[in-house]
Structures are given as structure tokens and as C-alpha cells.
Amino acid sequence: MSANKLRGESMKIKRSERLVDMTDYLLNRPHTLIPLTFFAKRYDSAKSSISEDLTIVKKTFQERGIGLVETVPGASGGAKYIPYILKEAADEFMSEVIEILNNSQRLLPGGYVYMSDILGDPEKLRFLGRIIVTQYLNQRVDAVLTVATRGIPIAQAASSYLNVPLVIARHDSNITEGSTVSVNYVSGSSKKIKRMTISKRSLAENSNVLIVDDFIHGGGTINGLTSLIEEFNCNLVGSTFFAEGAYSNSQEFGNYTSLVKMENEPDGDMRITKGNYDEKIFGSAK
Template sequence: MCGDNVSKFSRNNRISAITKILMDNPNKVINLNTFTEMLKVAKSTISEDVVMVRQTLALLEMGRVETVSGASGGIKYIVNIGQEETERFIEELCAAMSDSSRIIPGNYIYMSDIMYNPEIINKAGIILASRFIDANPDYVVTVETKGIPLAYEVAKKLGIQLVIVRRHNNNFTEGPIVTINYVSGTSGRIQNMSLPKRALKKASRCIFIDDFMKAGGTTLGIIDLLKEFESELVGIGVLVDNVDTPKKLVSKYISLVEFSGIDDGNQVKVSPAKLYKR
């Protein structure tokens, strides 16, 4: 629909367009003039449409629409997901992970199909992003592992930039790089991680997203690395927490699934994590 017809959008058409634009740009302030110019209607009409969008998303527990006042204000969409849908998703994820065919030599669990499944990672990203929105982070930080797709989805839902920390300083095309050593919480070995100086602004608020947490040594390394940028870690989120690890080096993190090893019957022991109790 274009040309002279753009002024003939029905209310349903307008609400569909407004909803899509908001949900495609989470946590971004969109001025109402954007909609009035696009849909060729008065601001009062758009305001009425926004009320309906806000009410519908709230009723369906699909997020909320906030009003931002001021000359550069407007409205923005904040991701959210209902508790019932969250619990159903995590139960389904546990069922998929508990399949004994996932066990590979060395008692490792095959996870690539889960970590690279867009539907799973999108939903997990919404759940984690909704838990960190009030922390007002500037960046999502992760390391170059299977957790990158999940971290990307969280960053997308929060409307902020993703920063990927390298485990080895082997890229000479990114300028000066900050490198630190840290001790692996599982093996006790000294490892290193690095990040280009241009990747992160000083005094930033960051959240760390990863696919799997064992003891938390990598997280401590991230905390130390952020200190080099005079920045702080304000949240930690992981898909799977290995609760079979006797001693954690970090606390106050959010996980979706708890892994507690493999039993004598060759079954993977997983259960929903206590999302609201960490």
C-alpha cells in the first residue's frame, strides 16, 4: 500500500505496523511522529492505537510499552515473558537435554543442536533479557564459545551491543588489545582472554551471558577484564548451570537449567533452575 493509499490504513493495519516496529526495535525510543508520518494520521489517533497495543501486549504477557517524556521522547517496547510460558519452555528444554543419546565419550553432553536452534535461543534470550532490563546494561559480554548465539539474542532483545571476548590474542586487525590471565575454576590452569580497547567504552555497565557454567572461573576473568576498562559487571546469565560442581567462584547469577551429572542408569540429570531464588 503506497502513494495516496497510505492515508487509508485501517486501525488494525496501524496497530499491526506499530506492534511490529516496536518489537523489532526493543528498548529503543521511537517518536510518535515516526508513526504519524508513516501512517498519515494525527498524533491523537496514534496515541489511541498505542494504548491498544500496550494493553494487548500486557494481557498476553508479551512485554510492555513505556512512554518516555521529553522533547526527544516517545515510546519503547520492553521485552517480557509470562511465568507460565517460561516454565513450560524450560521443562521442554530439560526434556530435550535429558535424552541419553546426547551423552558422548568423556561424559560430555552434546548441545550444539540446542545452542544453534533459532527457536530455542530466541525464547531463552527473551527470558534472560527480561531479567536484566532493569539493570540498565550498556553491553552484553560473552566469550568465543557456543554461547555466542544466546548472547546475541539477549543483546538484541535489550537493544544493546554484543561484545565478544577472545580466549587468545590472535587477531591483529583490531588495534590495541587488552589481555589478562585468569585461573580456570575447573582445571586450575592459567588461561588468558583479550578484548580490543575500542570494543568497550569506559565506565560501562555489562552483563555476561554464557552457555554453560561450571565453577565460574571464566566469569571471574570477565570481571577482571572489565576492570581494565573501568567497567562493571551488573548481571550474569547462563543457559545451563553445572550444580554438580562442588564450589562456585561466583554468586548472584541466573540460569535456566541445572545439570547435576549423569546417573548410574546413563541418564542425564537436568531440572529447571530456581530462576527467582538466586
């Protein structure tokens, strides 16, 4: 074996290992600018080599629909991973979810559909999180807000890909988190007055807040969460719900995104179809 070949191989392995570690490093830190100098030091490599590595990572992330790697040129430059999902991947995944949900054995008394397993499945949550954040690629989001209990996992999935804090409001007052802020709101379905509380420390003033929850039915919850956002002088960036109920009405409850839609059939069954995500998230790509 020639010295040349040996040298070539050892260089190749070095780049290979950089690429593997760099991919892991970026994937674990979405929306965070990692300086070129950081990678150069981490791998004891020239910044020019790191730049080439990042070009490969960027190209592969784009070709495989993993996300955008935003590269900032110059001495103080670096790379930032911005997760998204492509429309075809989202559609394929959502079709599969809709088929699962339309299984008649999921129909529960009271017109509910069992969906906790889907909202507790890590692989599905990763897809759902990526679908949700794709809509807010170019917007600043500082926190994801949800209300206990069932909305927490999907909200956490979105907060993970946005890499911003998850803030949980609660219906009970059993909060041992110091001073709290509560709002009253009228439940859209039962027309009862309800109360929603969050810890004062959990949300900073002037934050840009994204609401994520499992279900929008009568619109009461969204009104409650919106009131909380106003109480904190925060800005509502948008609201995304896994499922939209039969009585939802975008005119009445503002501009929201839903991944699936549940409609009562005349025979008492439920029919689950695509939500408005196609238009809301991928609308510009049409």
C-alpha cells in the same frame, strides 16, 4: 452500500494497517523511545489517533505477555517496547528444553551433554533471549559480554532483546582488531592458567555490562570476564548462563543465574534439572 459504511471501512483499514506496522516497528527496536510525532508523520495521522493505537498495542502486548510498552505522555512523548516473558511461558519452554536435554543419547564422553543444537535453534534462542532479559528489565545494560565460541548465540539473543552491543572475548590471540586487552585467569576445572582477550575498541569505559555464556562449570570463565570488566572500569550488572555444571557454587563465584543445572548421577549419567532462574528472574513474582 452507504457512504457512511464506506468511510467507516476505509478508516478501519487505516488503523488496522497502522497497528500492524507499528507492532513490527516497535518489535524491531526494543528499548528505544519512538516519538509520537514520528508515528504521526509516518502514517499521516493525528497524534491523538496514534495515542489510541499505542494504547491498543500496549494492552495487547501486556495481555499476550509480549512485553511492556512504556508510553511517555506529552508533546515530546512516545512509546518504548521493553521485551519480557511471563513466568508460565518461560516454565513451559524450559520444561520442554529440559526434557530434550535428558535424552540419554545426548550424553557425551567426559560428562558433557550435547546441547549445540538447542543453542543454534533460532526459535529456542528467541525464547532464551527473552527469558534472560526479563531479569534486567529495570536495570541499565549497555553491553552483553561473552567469550567465544559456544556462548555467542545465546549472548546475541539477549543482546538483541536488550538492543545493546554484543562484545566477544576470545581465548586465542589471533585478533586482528587493533589494540587488545588481555587478562589471565585460573580455569576452575583444570586449574590451568588461561588467557582471555578483547579488542580495546569493543567496550566503552563505565559501561554497564551483562555477562551471558553457555556454561558455568568451575567458575574460571566468569572470573576472567569479570577481570576484563574491571580492566575497562565497567560495572557488572549480572551474569546468566544457560547451564550450570555440577561443581558450580554460587558462594564462590558470585551471584549468577542459570537456566538449567547438570548433575552427575552415581551411575555416570547426567541429570538435567531447572537452574535457579525461577528464583533469580521471577523471584519477586512468587
